[in-house]
Each structure stands twice: as C-alpha cells, then as structure tokens.
Amino acid sequence: MSSVLPLAILMTSLGVAPVILMMPDSARRLRTGFNLAAASLKVALVAWLSYEVAHGASFDLRHSIAPGLELHLQADALSVLFLALSSILWLLTTIYAVGYLEGGTDRSRFFGFFSLCVASTVGIAMAGNLFTFLVFFELLTLATWPLVVHRGTSEAHRAGRIYLAYTLGGGLALTLGTIWLYALAGEVAFEPRGVLGELPQTAPLALTAIFVLLIAGVGVKAALVPLHGWLPLSMVAPAPVSALLHAVAVVKAGAFGIMRIVYDVYGVETVQAMGLAAPLAGLAALTILWGSFRALTQDDLKKRLAYSTVSQVSYITLGVALISPVAAIGGLAHLVHQGIMKITLFLAAGNFAEGEGVKTVRAMDGMGQRMPGAMLAFTVGALGMIGIPPLAGFVSKWYLGAGGLDAGQPMVIALLAGSSLLNAAYFLPILYRGWFCPVPEGATPGRRLGWMLAIPPATTATLVLAAGLLASAPFSPLGWTRFIVSLEYL
Amino acid sequence: MSDISLIVLLPLLAAVLTAALPPQAAAVGALATALNALLAANLGRQILQGGPVTEAIGDWAAPLGIAFVADGLAGVMLAMTAIVGLAVSLQAAAGPARAGFWPLWMATLGALNGLFLSSDLFNIYVAFEILGLAAVGLTALAGTRAALRAAFDYLTAGLVGSLLVLLGIALSYSVTGRVDMEAVVLLTQSDTGRIALALIAAGLVVKAALFPLHFWMPAAHSSAAPAASALLSALVVKGALYLVLRLSLEGGAGTEFLRNTLAVLGAGGMLWGAWNALRAERLKLLVAHSTVAQIGLIALAIGVAGNPFETGLWQAAALLMLSHALAKAAMFLAVGRIAEALGHDRISGLNREELRPGPAEFAFAIAAISLVGLPPTAGFIGKWFLIEGLIDEGGIHWIALILLGTALSAAYLSRVVSRCLRGGPHVAATAQRPPWRTGDVAALGLATGALLLGLAAALPITLLETPFA
Amino acid sequence: MISDFAFLLSGAGLIGLALFRLATSADLLMRVLGLNVLAIGIAMVLLVAARGAAGTDAVPQAFILTGIVVLVGVTAALLALAERVAEARDE
C-alpha cells in the first residue's frame, strides 16, 4: 500500500491527461464525466493519505532511472498540505472551467493540459528528492504554456513567449544548481532539517552559489521581484487558468520549492548560519511592497489581482526566511490561505467578465446588485487578503507578525502593516464601487451564469471563512502547519 | 548461426531481395527490420548477461583477420538503429511507394550494423563507403533539382571524408604495421601516429557534419524525403560520431589533443547550428540546422570526456546520441506529415486556418522536449551526467556553453511549437484535424520513446558500463 | 630504397595536387577527377609502406584492390549525379 497510494494520486491526473488529450472535442459529456470522476477520486485519495500521514504512516515509491538518479515519491506532512490544496482546488476549478469554456474550441487540449498541470503540482508536492522535484517542476512549465496561449491571439502568444523565456531560464538555473548539488553531495533527498552534513563547512562558497541558483530557479515561478515579469502578462489566459495556475499551481510550486530548499535541503540552521536567510527575507519584503504598489495603479481587474499575487506569495517566502517557528507557521498557513483567497477572487472576477462583461475596476459600479453572489465571494476574498479577522488572511498575518517579533525583527510588523494598508488601498475601492455605487445608466443586464460557474467561488469563499474561524481545529491548515513546523524546528 | 553474423548479413540479403522483387520490397524490408530489432534485442541481452560478445570472421585472428566485437557501446548503437529503423520502416511501408528506397535503406542498415560491430579500421572504411553511397541514394530519392544537387555535394564531401580516413589508415599501417583497433593506442604514442589519427578524425568530422565542415549537410537533410531525412539525420551521421567516440575510447589518454579540438568544434557547431535554426524560414531546414547544433553538443560531450577510462562522461555522449537519434527521427517524420497535410513547410504558415493541429504537431512537440533536454527525457539524463562530470572536472566554461546551447534550442524549437498550438481566432470554426496516418503513429511512437527513455535510462547506462572486450 | 622514396614523393604529390584542385575548383568533372587522383595517391603511399625485404605485403595490396573497386563504384554514382544535376540545370 505504501507505494500504491502516491502512484494512484499521481496517476489520477498524469494518466488522465493523455486520455483527455486524445478525446475528440465533441465528446463533451464523456470528457467532463471522466475528468470530474478523476478529480473527485483524487480528493478522496488525498484525504485518505492525509489521514494515514497524520497517524504516522510513511509512503515511498522509488524508481531508479540511472545510477545515482532516482525518481522518488513520498508523502510527508508538507506534501499533504500542498496536495490537499491542489486536489481540492483542481476539482472546483475543473467544474468552473467546464462551465466557463462552454462552446469554446480546443477543449480536449485545454483539459488535457489542465490535468497535466495538476499532475506536475502533485508530483512537486510528493517529490522525495531534488531531482524528482526538478522533473515535475519543468513538467509544470511545459504543461502551463499551452494554457497561457490557449486563446491563440497574438497577445496570448507574446505572453506565452515571455512566460516560457522566464520559466525555462529559471529551469536552467534550477537544473544547474541541482546537478551541482548532486555532484557535491550525492543524492539530495528531502529530509527535515537538511541533508548537507559537513558540506557547509567544507564548501561554503559553492553552497552559497547553489543556493542562489536554486532560489533563482524556483523564484521565477514564485514571482519574486525581479523575476515576476511573466505573471501579470499571463493574465491573458482564460479565467480558470489564471485562477488555478497563477494563483495556486505555478506560484505555489515556486513557494513550495523555496520551502523544500530551505527546510529540507539546507535546513533552517544552515541557511541561518550561512547568512542566506536575511537576503531572502529582504527580497521577500521588497516583493511584498513592490507588488502592492504596482497593484494600486492597475485598472484591469485581473492585472490588479496578479500584482496582488506577486505581493502575497512572498508572505510565504517571508515566513520561511524569518527562521522562526512562529513565522514559519504563518508562512506555511499562508500557502493554503492565499490559495483559497486568491482563487475565490479570480473565480469571482471571471464571473464578472462572463456575466456582465466587466473586466476593469472602473466598471465595477453596482456589481453588488448585478451579481450579488459573486460580489459576496469577492468581498470575502478581498477582506481576507487585507487581513480582516476572522478570515483566513488574518491568521497568517498574525503568525507572521508574531514570528517577526520572535525572530527579533520588529520591522516585520511595520512591513505587514504597510502591506495591509496597501492591500486595503487597492481592494477597498473595488468593494466600494461594487456595493455602494449605483448601477451605471444603460448597463444591459448580463446573462445568468450556470451553477458550474456559481458554486466554485461560493465554496472557496466558505473555505476562506472556515479556515479563519476554525483555525484551531486539528485538520485546519493552521493545525496542520503546526504539525509540520514541529518537525522542522525541534 | 550467431546473432552477430545474422545481424550484419540479414540486411544485406534483404537489400538484394528488395532490389530483386520491387513489388514485395516493402514487406521484405519491414520483415527484415523487425528481425533486425529482435536480433539487436537478443544481442543486447547477451551483452548484459555475459559481457562483450566477440566473433573472429573465418576463425582468422586479428590483425590478419577481422573480428566483430559487440560490447555495450556497440549494443546501444545497434539498439538505436533498430528502434529508429522500425519506425522509419513503418512509415515507409505505409507511405507512397518509392522505387529504390528499400534496397538503399537495407544497405544503410547493413553498413551501420557492420560498422558498429567491426574492430578493424579498414573494414570500417569499406562499411563507410556503403553507408555514404546508400545515404546519397536516399537523398537523391526525392528527385528534385535541389535534392540531386545536394546529393552530389553530399557524395563529394562524404568521399573526401572517407578518403581522409583512408589516408589516415594508410599512415597508420605505415607507422604501426597494422590497421585493427589495437593500432589506435599505438598511434597515440608517436607524433607520426598522431598525424595519422588526426587525418582519420578530420575525415570523420566531415562525415559527421561537425562544424565547420557541415556545409553539405543542411541542404541534403532538408531536401530529402521525410523517411530518408530521418535516417540520414538520426542514424547516418551517428556512424561517424560513433567511430570518433570509439577511437577516443581506444586511444585513451593519448587522444587528448583530438578531444580538445573536438570540444571546441562542438561548441562552435552548437551555437552556429542554433543561430541558423533561429533564422530558418522552412521547417525542414530548421530541423536540419538543429542537427548541426545537436551534433555539436555530442561532439562537445565526446571532447570533454577527458580520459575515458577515468570518467563516465563518454557515456553521457552515447546517451545523447541515442536520445538525439530517436527524437530527430521522430521530428523529421512529423515534419513530413505536417508538410504533407499543409502542402508546404514554411514556418510562418504553420498556423493556417483551414487545418487544426493534429498528431504530427504533437509528435513534433514531444520530440522537441527531448531535443532541448528537458526532464524526464534521455536527452536530459545525458545532459545531467555531462554537466555533473564537468562540475567535477571544473569545466565551468563548457557548462556555460551547454546551457547557452540549451536555451537557444528551446528558443528555435518553441518558434515551431507555438505555431503548432494554434487555436482561437487563427483557426476557422470549420477547421478539421488531419486524419491519423501510419506516419503519425511512427512519429508519435518514436517521440514518446525518446521521452520515456529517460525513465528507463538505467538500461542503456548499464549496457554502456559493460567493460570493453 | 631510392625508388621507393621517388614513389613516395609521387604519391604525396598526387595527394597534394588533388587536394589543391578540390579546394580551388567548382567544376563537377574536375572534382570527380580530383577525388580519383587523391585515392590513387593514397594507394601509392600505402603501397610504398607495404614494401619490405621479403617483397610487398599482401594485405595492403588487398586493401588497394578493394579501394579501386570501391572507387569505381563511387565514381559511377558521382558522374551519374553530376549528369543529372547538369540536366536539371538545363531544363
């Protein structure tokens, strides 16, 4: 059983992708049924896996592909966190995407690559060593590209080119760093508190260079400034892509990579001792502020959300880089919290565009009357982002702030306060226009959206609320991250 | 009858049969390719189990006689030829019949098998002449003016190359008194011997289309018919590259001077080929220039291998050869199908409105992943071991060049793939996918093989690690 | 010995002449001629090397015989191609 479950979780999307790709576009019912069945099965399997992991079971799947190179899938607490996030959101987004792409072209291709993306994310989550992580990380790059250019416009192709240049460039850095580390240390398995042994003493310079390469590699996907340029451009993709991939899969894969590198390859003590933590934290702080500033001036709704992503994802990096257990809890919890909040925002924004044709902040007037359900979900997400209690975002920010104090960095409080102010500054006007401005004259009533578009944002909004309210429950994201951190910091 | 005897003679007999019975040529050829694959697999199994297999022809011991040696490297090369051969035969057997294809392809197969197994330099020279002639015939098969001209230049260049090899062999005889593989290590021990070795290497550089002596190649590979291009690009140039690797292994540390040159030429080829591929306007030409770049990478890998007895870098080179063969053959077959469906192969016209992307485009994209060397392909594993070895040796500048080459290959291949991802407003609502053809199956099968080979890289690597005879 | 040396010089000279012609002529027929002269020069060098006290070594002689037959085959193919190239140019 210990090797079958990870494989099953992987194959419920990796094995599904080629089948969907081969289906004719016209086989809508078959494709949708198959896709949703696989996604639901995956959620169930992940739930089972979480239960087992919480009770101390370990999972291992190894395949040697060359001497010294092993594909290794495993499931530790950190994996489960990311697995649960991506499998649940995959199910929801697939439902949404089926409704969203109704009548569009190339849907088999779309859903095939969509599954492939989730397969990569799942692989990243379960990667047991750096090599396996790299394999799925690169697969994610390739699988997302067709989705970015899905609309086929020249703008989409331009965004696709830039996306590919950034991510493949980052991939090269990550590859080089990985090979270098393998050359120095042999196989680099992910183990709590790092696997480098005596190397930090014997080869500090090389390890520093490798750290820079690895972080640069994953930093592209995590949209760390100055490697974030692809993210706002990629917003030309259809809404479900923006939602799942650019709020969850891709950027989270980057953030997750930073966690793995800091926690399970180098170990927090080594990162601290080598003086690498402070620059990383500084970079995260810079990204948080820069993203928020840029978000302020965006009129395009999705672009504003994209810059907000740039900013928010770095909360995770900050939590990791502060080298304090409390901050780590905040960062890890934010991995989940930011995911559910941002996907809520994107799905709602997608509904505004689909239902009323509204794509800019300026056109949001009266949205509370025009689409109350979507507006409500959007509001929950936005308030969560700002950090209003008792929503999910508040919990992460609280722990991050406390962690800053714990790490002896009171500046973090100032940073969080500043960032929250900026968050408020770019979200509140949208909420104000939506709820308090009248519906503009001559606005034609939009089309009614089906349940497939309405249910997913409602669900995720509920999750945002629940993650905040029930934060102290053992299976809440917060509870789970405490469990993880107890393993990383002893 | 031993597997070795059969694997060298079966294709030659099939060549005779296909020439004698044109109506049955496709059936005979396909059968021979299938048998060849079985023999190659069985030989590989024997090598894995019992180490290298040798056979003295006519029971005459070398150097007077000629010995066949099937070691791990030869086994991998035979398997590579067999796999690519299967796919190409499948495509050719199902495609429009071209008189003359089968005898030429069978002769190519026989020459390659003989070349990989032979341990005698003069014998290898003769095998090269069969290979060179058959390859030229495959080029000329297209029958167009460009193809004929390219075939003439190809034959001229190939003959210059093989005559340089022959000259080197003559001098090798003059210096060491013999021409079997044992002579190679003796050659590395004197200045005069090194001249002989350098002449052989120079000839092979021409035959392998290594920069800057690749001038004849893009025209030949891009003007031939798809099945022929696949054979030329995937297998024929590998014959010369294989011998370069073999000489470097046999010569050991003494071939340092050649390897250094090889690495520099390889790096040059990698960049020059990539640059031309970036600017190519026709798909076939892009793929042909990409071959120049990939050959450069392989030559670089052979060149930086240091003393082959001390490092495993040469295995990376062999792995890259294997991966390139599968991926490039897949790519040429796919390009053939794309051009057939669209009626042209202009890159700018790939996103045409009347047709939606089909399986051939998909095969191209998968093959591109292998060629760029992204995980989990065999190309990636090859590059991994190459870079890991270079880190150990401190060859940072080579790593930088390899990464640059990788980035460039991603750039020129994504030019095509992005147009294959056409959709949305560029495609008419009524546009149809081109129907499946056997050629698509062959291309897709090879491309998938190249992709999955990375997951099974342990097999070729174990084979390569079999000690030499 | 002196005879051998003369023939060696002759062989090397044939190779040099042929290479020079190949590098400077674009004429298809001249290229074919040049390649043939090059091969003959190589054979001459090999034959001189095969000379020994007990006569001429038989193995290199066999090599040259093989080489001559190979060369006539390649020459025939080259000329056939050259004729067709010329024909295609006329069309």
Added chain:
Amino acid sequence: MMVFDAVLAAACLVAAAMALFARDRIAAVAAFLVMGLLIALAWLRLGAPDVALAEAAIGAGLTGALLLRSAHRIPAAPTKPLPSAQWLGAGVLSVAVGGAIVWTSMSIGAAPAYPPLVAVAVPESGVENPVTAVLLNFRAWDTLLEIAVLFAALAVVAVVKPVRPRIAPLGPLMLPFARVVLPLTILLAGHLLWQGGHAPGGAFQAGAVLAGGAIALGLSGAVRPIRWGRAGLAWLSILGLAAFAVAALAAELLTGALLGYPAGAAKAWIIAIESALTLSIAATLLLLFFGPAERH
C-alpha cells in the same frame, strides 16, 4: 632501374597535373587515362602486379570510359576568379598534408604485422596467391562489403537514372574486330579468374575485363547489351552479393565460423564464390556504365 623509377614517379605527377589542370575536358580525361597506365606500371615496379592489373583494367580503363562518357554531358562550371586567399590556403593545405605524409612515411615505424601471419596462413587458405588468400579468405568480409559497395552504387545510379550513352556504330571496318574481341575477352577473363588462385589475377580483374570488352562492343554498336539483357544483367549484378552472403552463412552452418570454409574444401569454395563474383562484377560495371533502368 632507379633512374627509370624516378622518371616514372615524376611522369605520374606530370600526367596527374595535366589531368587536373587541363582546359579541355577530353584532354583532361586522356591525361587521366595515361596517368592510370603509368600508375599501373609504377605499381608493377613496387611489386604489386595484382593491384597494377586492377588499376589498369578498372582504375584507368573503366573509370576512363565513365569519364569519357560524362565529359560532354557535364558542362564546365563558369570560371570565376577565386580570391587569392583561397589559392594560398589551398596551397598551404596541400603542401602541409603532402609534407606530413612524406615525414610520417619516412620515419621508422613498426614492422608490418601481416607478412609473417600471411606466410603461415597461406598454405591453409586453399590458394597460393597471397593477395587472393587475403581477399577471399582471411579478410573475405572486406570483400563482401566491397561487393555491397558496388551494389549500393548501382542502387544510387538506379535512383538517379542518368541518360543512356549514345551508341555510335563504328562501321564495317570495326565489325571483324568486334567479332574477335568478344571471345577474346571471355577467354582472358576466364584465364585471369583461374590464374588468381596462384598468380596475379582474380575476380575483380576478370570482371573488369569482361565489362570492358562488353562496353567496347556496346559502344561500337556491334552488340547491344542493353537491348538483349538489361533484366538479365540486373539479376546477375545482384547475384554476387546474394551468393557471397549466402555462402558466408552456409559456411557458418558447416564450420561454426562466419565465412570459415570447411577444411580442405577452401579452394572449391573460393573458386565458386569468385566465379559468381566475376560475372556479377562484370554485370554491375556494365550497368554502372549504361545505366540500370530506362528513363520514363
């Protein structure tokens, strides 16, 4: 004799230079033919009568005929003035390679490994002529591949489909000559083939003589080999490779070694293979000259 050798060596060079640098193509081909004969003479002087015979029959004779056939069909390339750097580069390259060859060949190398081995092995080979023993026994695999080269060349020519040579009847004066030539060439070829076992000669020379005679007759218009037997020739041309390959495998069935002839029967095997090769080589060379297939 030394002076003669030196003059001969120099004459080869002069003829080669004339062939390579002549303005007129026919003159160039003629010079090439002369060079071939001089080379054959030189190789006789170097103690290699087998090779000399082959060079005279194939290198000078057949190649010369092929070149004559093509000389008019391949138009001269317009002579563009080349940059002087190219002349200089070509000169430097030629001198460097030539010098390297002389230097390498002059240095004392290891003694050839083959003569003692050949001396021991010839009595077991079934033939007395060591060159034939090497070609058809010790290194018969080289020879088999060489036949495959001819096969491949023919396959290329079949793909390319050049124009058929024009046949110019030579008139009544030549007819008696032609009537003599055919039986004579067959006789000579048979003699060469048989002689190859113990003295210079063998399948290649014999095949070339046969082909040469047939080409001469064909061009004179006396016989029209193309009319009466292209199909037969085609079968004959692939017979050699087929027979050789089958024999190689059959020998392995009998003795366990590829191309290992059964003890005592080596001579019979070699003669049988050689006979097949002679006919096949003659047919192949003939088809290479006349073109293997009609153009459509």
